[in-house]
Amino acid sequence: MDGNYSMLFATQPSSSTSNSYHFMAGTSSHDHDHHVTEGGHRSMSHGSFLGEHSSSKDGVSPTELGESSAGGGASEADRSTGVVEKKKGGKKERRPRYAFQTRSQVDILDDGYRWRKYGQKAVKNNKFPRSYYRCTHQGCNVKKQVQRLSKDEGVVVTTYEGTHTHPIEKSNDNFEHILTQMQIYSGIGGSGFSSSPMFQ
């Protein structure tokens, strides 16, 4: 009903931590059901994943996580013979993670980048599955995952991993277009929100 959107917004310049979890916290406004307050204490009390996962688990290659592909389904040949490259040689590269908590009915928040869905897994404590997206760009290994709160289906958590190294493909030149999109997502036609590439 309310066309406003709640979204966490808070960037912490603390890049010293290995697992820099930049959490954004910024509420929209007069939301009585403060599910998502800037404090966000209760919002993440669900213990889903925003709070803090257990281990760093930087399984992905710190340098190039796109070409290594030494994660799960390595090629059969690799499996049989063995891995050729090695990851995580002791180097803990920081992978900034930006968590976006948005209030929208659609999980496809168009931020101007092209994302290719590469996986979907069901999350415990959540009846809704989590979608894994990856930026379709050579060299741009930015990942994004979208999860919906089982408690509030209207709340969608988008976690961005990595940083884009290329301009947006979309023609954001057309502000009107963006506005229209925002309107569509904002409440004129439904609820939602379009995040802008403020974090390049």
Place this chain on the structure above:
DNA sequence: CGTATTTGACCAGCGC
């Protein structure tokens, strides 16, 4: 025909 999405299988890390 090319691209994006779907779905199952697989692997690595962690807990017990």
Place this chain on the structure above:
DNA sequence: GCGCTGGTCAAATACG
């Protein structure tokens, strides 16, 4: 050591 969970890839499929 085994089992669980989360995360990713890869083949097949759907869609324009």
